[in-house]
Amino acid sequence: MGWDTNRFINHDNIELLLCGICTDILEQPLQTVCEHMFCSGCIRQWLEAHDNNETCPECRKMVTLSSLKPVPRVIKQLLEKLEIACKFN
Numbered sequence: 001m002g003w004d005t006n007r008f009i010n011h012d013n014i015e016l017l018l019c020g021i022c023t024d025i026l027e028q029p030l031q032t033v034c035e036h037m038f039c040s041g042c043i044r045q046w047l048e049a050h051d052n053n054e055t056c057p058e059c060r061k062m063v064t065l066s067s068l069k070p071v072p073r074v075i076k077q078l079l080e081k082l083e084i085a086c087k088f089n
Helices: 040-049 073-081
Strands: 029-031 037-039
Touching: 029 040, 029 073, 037 040
Parallel strands: none
Antiparallel strands: 029 037
């Protein structure tokens, strides 16, 4: 559900901005209580699919939809600085 990494021009430290579920660039990111970051759509889909066992996909700590929060401002700033190439060029 995230942004395809091949579309980005500046790849410096891009691995810090990858969703742990879809492994693409974070799109509308949310953070769990254990501080892992995922695309909003990815983590919501993950938690809905695992109703009886709501856990973080990375560390398996308990996570609920209501416990998700926005990522820190610095992450949003890093995402905003990424340059994306036109897929038609």
